[in-house]
Every structure is written in structure tokens, then in C-alpha cells.
Amino acid sequence: MEDTMRFKRFLKEENLPTPWCPGCGNGQILKSACQAFEELNFDKRQVVIVSGIGCAGRSAGFFDMDSVHTAHGRAIPVAEGIKTANENLKVVVLSGDGDLLGIGGNHLLHATRRNTPISIICYSNEIYGMTGGQVSPTTRLNTKTVTTPEGNKDCPVNVQAIIKAHNCFYARSTTFHLAHLKKSIIEALRHPGLSFVDVICQCIVNNGRRVGFKDAFEMLMYYKNNYKINDNTELLKENEIGITRWTSA
Amino acid sequence: MSKQLLQGNQAIVIAAERAGLGFFAGYPITPASEILHELVGRKYIKVMQMEDEIASINACIGASLAGLKVMTATSGPGFSLMQESIGLAHMMEVPMVIVNVQRVGPSTGMPTFPAQGDIIQARHGSHGDYFPIIFYPNSVEEIYRHTFSAFNAAEESLSPVLLLSDGYISHLYETVELTNYPVVQRGRPPLGAGNRHFTGLTHKDSCPVTSSPEVHRTLLAHFQKKCMQTCANYNFYEYIENDTADTLLIAFGALSRAIYNFKDKYGVFRPIRLFPMIEELKDFASRYEYIVVLEMNTGQYCYEVESLLHREVELLALPGGKIDIKEISDKLQELRQASSKQVTIN
Known part of the structure; x- marks a missing residue:
């Protein structure tokens, strides 16, 4: 196998294709995670994948290692139980913004407080995609969704502030900046405590097309033009992506 | 030990x-x-x-x-x-x-x-x-x-x-x-x-x-x-036969401790495994004319017993955390005097 394709050893190729819509960004995150595992030369028998419910929640079933597809919002406490039971396992949570920040938000708050050494990769598409495009905890102000036809009046959750408040690792990237995304996941997996990678990703079918994007490519171009990489800061601005500086307390 | x-x-x-x-x-x-x-x-x-x-x-x-x-x-x-x-x-x-x-x-x-x-x-x-x-x-x-x-x-x-x-x-x-x-x-x-x-x-x-x-x-x-x-390996229950009684009392947990006081007048069955239900209960129940389930609620296991036995089961409901032997004794007598099924809530 060519070196660049070696990441595929972490996938159950027989389970492909994924159930995701054409143009969805989730596949890029799945691939980036596998590439990060490959780069770190992970042993498949030392990694456990945990996910919640929703489009992103289906990720766990495509990995060629033991994986747990939990109830909606409960990936984090399950991951904490696994890590506490066997600290030699590398426990990686892959789930969506609705799952991790909405229904499971309280668990994230307390997991960061406990600083349980797990890595969380959040597929942040700013919408409840699987259920038809309802407003999510990360939907921006004034955005029209199925349940906010007049525009979203609620402030999106400040994930960075929650993670950094308890001095955990925080990185933000997008599905356009793939090299940066991989680097962010690698750094998260290397981090000794709880790490969180906030991945802005496109949902064209149930979000993008309703807010005026023609296709997924346009959404990716928007990410390209809107986000600047800044890997040398304590706190990212709204239009920045980056791996924030972390110093042990 | x-x-x-x-x-x-x-x-x-x-x-x-x-x-x-x-x-x-x-x-x-x-x-x-x-x-x-x-x-x-x-x-x-x-x-x-x-x-x-x-x-x-x-x-x-x-x-x-x-x-x-x-x-x-x-x-x-x-x-x-x-x-x-x-x-x-x-x-x-x-x-x-x-x-x-x-x-x-x-x-x-x-x-x-x-x-x-x-x-x-x-x-x-x-x-x-x-x-x-x-x-x-x-x-x-x-x-x-x-x-x-x-x-x-x-x-x-x-x-x-x-x-x-x-x-x-x-x-x-x-x-x-x-x-x-x-x-x-x-x-x-x-x-x-x-x-x-x-x-x-x-x-x-x-x-x-x-x-x-x-x-x-x-x-x-x-x-x-x-x-x-x-x-099959966990078939736990307690059954106290009374061949002179016409009524079988069924109770479990805290309340069942009070029911032992009535074993001279009634048969007593106490499931320790509540679910799946104890199949032997069908046989024991067949020896009695009346079945009374006593529970500290308004009737939850009673209906499960009824559906297991396919016959009418009477309920003595004792919600509210009170276990009083005199009260239970009085209510059992009332229940036996009444001809039809009734729900007794304190």
C-alpha cells in the first residue's frame, strides 16, 4: 500500500460508503482522524472510538477497532468510564455539535473540570442535520433554520471559553484546511489531559443551501476566505482557526 | 466466615x-x-x-x-x-x-x-x-x-x-x-x-x-x-404453604417482613426475583381461592401477577411509606368481606 493511503488501515472499508449526503464534510474529518492515527503510528488495539447520535455519531462504526456508539449526548461519560477503567487505552470521541454541546453539554462541562485524558473531535456543522435542519447550539445569530424562520435569536455557545476555562486543550479548524485539521488532531491526541478539536464543517443539504450557498464547494471557499490560521494565541478570534497555546497549570 | x-x-x-x-x-x-x-x-x-x-x-x-x-x-x-x-x-x-x-x-x-x-x-x-x-x-x-x-x-x-x-x-x-x-x-x-x-x-x-x-x-x-x-439458575422465592387457608398473600421487600405475621391464616408467597416472574407461582396460586398482592404503591406488581395467572387478583395498596401490622390486618379483613375487587388507598 502506498504510504499516503496507509491511514485506510484504521477503516472498515467493507462498511463503506457512509450514510452521509453528497457534499457533507464529515468524511474529511473521519479521514483526517485516521491520518492523525497513522502519523502517530497508533496500534489499533490501543484506541477506542466513542460517538454519540446524529450524522457525526455514525462515525464510530467505520473504524477498524473497538468502537462504542452511545445514546444521544452520552459519548463523553462513556469515554470517561472507559478511560478510567483502563488508562492504557487511547479514547477518542467523535460526535456532532448538537450531541456534544446541546443534549450532552453538561457532560462536557464536567469532563473538562475533571480533565479526563480523552480527545474529543466535534463535527460542528452548526445545525441538526440528521433530523432535518433545526437550529443547533452553534448556529450563528440571525441564521435561518427550519425552527428559526425569522433568524436565530440565541447566542451560539462559546465552546472555546468552556474548554479553556478549565485549562484544557482547544483547537479549531475547518474541513477546508485539511493539513491544519490533521495537525490539530495530532496535537490533541498528544495532549496529556482532555483535548477538544472544534471542526467547522459543511452541511450543504440541511444548512448551507438554506442560507444561500449553491453547493458544498462554495461553503469550503467561504471557510478558505473567512478563516485565518493563528497557531500562536491564547484565545482565537471568531474568524480565526488555530491550536491555542496551552501551559500546564 | x-x-x-x-x-x-x-x-x-x-x-x-x-x-x-x-x-x-x-x-x-x-x-x-x-x-x-x-x-x-x-x-x-x-x-x-x-x-x-x-x-x-x-x-x-x-x-x-x-x-x-x-x-x-x-x-x-x-x-x-x-x-x-x-x-x-x-x-x-x-x-x-x-x-x-x-x-x-x-x-x-x-x-x-x-x-x-x-x-x-x-x-x-x-x-x-x-x-x-x-x-x-x-x-x-x-x-x-x-x-x-x-x-x-x-x-x-x-x-x-x-x-x-x-x-x-x-x-x-x-x-x-x-x-x-x-x-x-x-x-x-x-x-x-x-x-x-x-x-x-x-x-x-x-x-x-x-x-x-x-x-x-x-x-x-x-x-x-x-x-x-x-x-433458570436464579429462581429465588419464598413460599409458606397453608393448607387450611383460602387466600394466598403475595408481598416482597420491606412490606413482606410484615406479612409473616399472617402466615397462620394465609398462605404467603414472596418473590425475590420479581422479573422474569417465578413460574412456580402458577402452581402455588392454584391451591387458593383468593390471591391478594400487598405492595407499597397503588398496584404495580398486582397486574403482572394477574397477567401471569390469568385470573382475578386482589390488591392491598399501601403507598406512603407506612408499614403498620394492625392496618394491614384490618384491611385484609375488609378485603375478604368485600365480594368484589377493590383498590384500597390510605
């Missing part, structure tokens, strides 16, 4: 430790908190006090899949919060012990008073079809013993097993013979041993299958079969 004076909740902890408990996650709640207190600081048991009962049961699911024997303990309000993930644990075949020390509900109710109001919740609380094994002992000695039963049945059935208690049994002090009962070890390899996919979706061979009624029916049949097979 040694005898020790123990509180019900302490007995659960000592038995759990001897049965191989490796992980406990819980949230403080009256009248179950002593279980959490007693577990903290034990050398071989990892304890997590979580942010709520939802996190507790899910941490238990994770730790169990990772290879440890796990337990959580709660009371009615927390047990309600756990319901969704109890279904998940059945679906993913995760062994664990869930202790529910019942208190008066609904809602916050009377936290320090014993109740038996979670019988239906214990059997049917999560959505969809599942087949829980449920034990409900009535003494400290017995809860010690059946904590072993719960752990062993969980391992044999690869499912969450419920150990019901109540504010009375859990706070009662009695002497216990600390017998080392046999312990069943985990058969399934822990997480990190393969490429298995544990999912709450309907599945076959580690792969989600979400549009096949046949696969779903096969999965349910598998759950039911392993539950029934396991139960």
Missing part, C-alpha cells in the same frame, strides 16, 4: 467488592448515598462521583465494556434519569448492576420514606422491548447474598441486572454471615481486543442494520433467550 452487624447499603457494598466490583459511578441521593460513601477509598474499586445519574450509568457502560465489573446506585428520581441508557445497556449487552433504593414518589415525594413505587419502571421504564432480571431481597443478609446473584446474573446474561431495595431494607441494621458465594467471571474480552462495534442501533455481527424487521426480531429473541436461560 464471620458475622457482622451491617446496614443494608453497607452489605451491598461488601458483597459487591467480594463479587469483583472494579468500578462505581454514582450521584448522591437519599436513601442510596451510603453505597457511594462506603465505596470511596477501597483499594481495588475506582469510584467516580458524576454530575448526574445519566453520566453515572453511561460511565458504568464504558467501564464495563472496558472489562471491569461495574455498579451504580440510586433512588427513584435518579433511576428515572437512567432509563434511556438502561435500554442502551441491554442493546449493547453490557453487564452491570443497578441498585435502586426506592423512596416515596412520584417526583421528590418523601425522600426518607420507603416505597415500592418503581416496580413498573424497573421492568418497563426504558423504551422498546427488553428483558431485565430484577431481584428484590427483604433482609440485610439476603441483600448481601443477592448482590452476588445480581453480579453473577449480569455476567451470565451480559445485561444490566437490577437490585431493588427500599429506604427500609437499605437503612436497616442486621447481622450478616459474610459468606463468600461463588463468583462468575467476565467471558467477553475488554475494549481494545478487536474491531467490534457496540451500538444502540439494531445490529447484526457488529454492524448497524436499521431497516430489517427480521434482524430486529432475531435480536429481541436473542435477548429474551439469554435472559430466560440465565434465570
Whole structure:
């Protein structure tokens, strides 16, 4: 196998294709995670994948290692139980913004407080995609969704502030900046405590097309033009992506 | 072997430790908190006090899949919060012990008073079809013993097993013979041993299958079969025959201790395994003209007995945490005088 394709050893190729819509960004995150595992030369028998419910929640079933597809919002406490039971396992949570920040938000708050050494990769598409495009905890102000036809009046959750408040690792990237995304996941997996990678990703079918994007490519171009990489800061601005500086307390 | 004076909740902890408990996650709640207190600081048991009962049961699911024997303990309000993930644990075949020390509900109710109001919740609380094994002992000695039963049945059935208690049994002090009962070890390899996919979706061979009624029916049949097979080894009940009586009294848990006073006038049946129901009850019940179920709720097990026996069953409902032998005696007489079935609520 060519070196660049070696990441595929972490996938159950027989389970492909994924159930995701054409143009969805989730596949890029799945691939980036596998590439990060490959780069770190992970042993498949030392990694456990945990996910919640929703489009992103289906990720766990495509990995060629033991994986747990939990109830909606409960990936984090399950991951904490696994890590506490066997600290030699590398426990990686892959789930969506609705799952991790909405229904499971309280668990994230307390997991960061406990600083349980797990890595969380959040597929942040700013919408409840699987259920038809309802407003999510990360939907921006004034955005029209199925349940906010007049525009979203609620402030999106400040994930960075929650993670950094308890001095955990925080990185933000997008599905356009793939090299940066991989680097962010690698750094998260290397981090000794709880790490969180906030991945802005496109949902064209149930979000993008309703807010005026023609296709997924346009959404990716928007990410390209809107986000600047800044890997040398304590706190990212709204239009920045980056791996924030972390110093042990 | 040694005898020790123990509180019900302490007995659960000592038995759990001897049965191989490796992980406990819980949230403080009256009248179950002593279980959490007693577990903290034990050398071989990892304890997590979580942010709520939802996190507790899910941490238990994770730790169990990772290879440890796990337990959580709660009371009615927390047990309600756990319901969704109890279904998940059945679906993913995760062994664990869930202790529910019942208190008066609904809602916050009377936290320090014993109740038996979670019988239906214990059997049917999560959505969809599942087949829980449920034990409900009535003494400290017995809860010690059946904590072993719960752990062993969980391992044999690869499912969450419920150990019901109540504010009375859990706070009662009695002497216990600390017998080392046999312990069943985990058969399934822990997480990190393969490429298995544990999912709450309907599945076959580690792969989600979400549009096949046949696969779903096969999965349910598998759950039911392993539950029934396991139960054959845990057929626990107490039956006190009375061949001069025309009435069989059925009671369990705290309330059943009061019923022994009436064994001269009535037959007495006490299920220790509430679910799946004890089949022998059909035979015992056939020897009596009347069946009366006494419970500390407004009728939950009564209907299960009725559907098992396919005959009319009378209910003596005693909600509110009060166990008064004189009251029970009077009400039993009233019930026998009345010709038709009636619900008696204090």
C-alpha cells in the first residue's frame, strides 16, 4: 500500500460508503482522524472510538477497532468510564455539535473540570442535520433554520471559553484546511489531559443551501476566505482557526 | 466466615467488592448515598462521583465494556434519569448492576420514606422491548447474598441486572454471615481486543442494520433467550404453604417482613426475583381461592401477577411509606368481606 493511503488501515472499508449526503464534510474529518492515527503510528488495539447520535455519531462504526456508539449526548461519560477503567487505552470521541454541546453539554462541562485524558473531535456543522435542519447550539445569530424562520435569536455557545476555562486543550479548524485539521488532531491526541478539536464543517443539504450557498464547494471557499490560521494565541478570534497555546497549570 | 452487624447499603457494598466490583459511578441521593460513601477509598474499586445519574450509568457502560465489573446506585428520581441508557445497556449487552433504593414518589415525594413505587419502571421504564432480571431481597443478609446473584446474573446474561431495595431494607441494621458465594467471571474480552462495534442501533455481527424487521426480531429473541436461560439458575422465592387457608398473600421487600405475621391464616408467597416472574407461582396460586398482592404503591406488581395467572387478583395498596401490622390486618379483613375487587388507598 502506498504510504499516503496507509491511514485506510484504521477503516472498515467493507462498511463503506457512509450514510452521509453528497457534499457533507464529515468524511474529511473521519479521514483526517485516521491520518492523525497513522502519523502517530497508533496500534489499533490501543484506541477506542466513542460517538454519540446524529450524522457525526455514525462515525464510530467505520473504524477498524473497538468502537462504542452511545445514546444521544452520552459519548463523553462513556469515554470517561472507559478511560478510567483502563488508562492504557487511547479514547477518542467523535460526535456532532448538537450531541456534544446541546443534549450532552453538561457532560462536557464536567469532563473538562475533571480533565479526563480523552480527545474529543466535534463535527460542528452548526445545525441538526440528521433530523432535518433545526437550529443547533452553534448556529450563528440571525441564521435561518427550519425552527428559526425569522433568524436565530440565541447566542451560539462559546465552546472555546468552556474548554479553556478549565485549562484544557482547544483547537479549531475547518474541513477546508485539511493539513491544519490533521495537525490539530495530532496535537490533541498528544495532549496529556482532555483535548477538544472544534471542526467547522459543511452541511450543504440541511444548512448551507438554506442560507444561500449553491453547493458544498462554495461553503469550503467561504471557510478558505473567512478563516485565518493563528497557531500562536491564547484565545482565537471568531474568524480565526488555530491550536491555542496551552501551559500546564 | 464471620458475622457482622451491617446496614443494608453497607452489605451491598461488601458483597459487591467480594463479587469483583472494579468500578462505581454514582450521584448522591437519599436513601442510596451510603453505597457511594462506603465505596470511596477501597483499594481495588475506582469510584467516580458524576454530575448526574445519566453520566453515572453511561460511565458504568464504558467501564464495563472496558472489562471491569461495574455498579451504580440510586433512588427513584435518579433511576428515572437512567432509563434511556438502561435500554442502551441491554442493546449493547453490557453487564452491570443497578441498585435502586426506592423512596416515596412520584417526583421528590418523601425522600426518607420507603416505597415500592418503581416496580413498573424497573421492568418497563426504558423504551422498546427488553428483558431485565430484577431481584428484590427483604433482609440485610439476603441483600448481601443477592448482590452476588445480581453480579453473577449480569455476567451470565451480559445485561444490566437490577437490585431493588427500599429506604427500609437499605437503612436497616442486621447481622450478616459474610459468606463468600461463588463468583462468575467476565467471558467477553475488554475494549481494545478487536474491531467490534457496540451500538444502540439494531445490529447484526457488529454492524448497524436499521431497516430489517427480521434482524430486529432475531435480536429481541436473542435477548429474551439469554435472559430466560440465565434465570433458570436464579429462581429465588419464598413460599409458606397453608393448607387450611383460602387466600394466598403475595408481598416482597420491606412490606413482606410484615406479612409473616399472617402466615397462620394465609398462605404467603414472596418473590425475590420479581422479573422474569417465578413460574412456580402458577402452581402455588392454584391451591387458593383468593390471591391478594400487598405492595407499597397503588398496584404495580398486582397486574403482572394477574397477567401471569390469568385470573382475578386482589390488591392491598399501601403507598406512603407506612408499614403498620394492625392496618394491614384490618384491611385484609375488609378485603375478604368485600365480594368484589377493590383498590384500597390510605
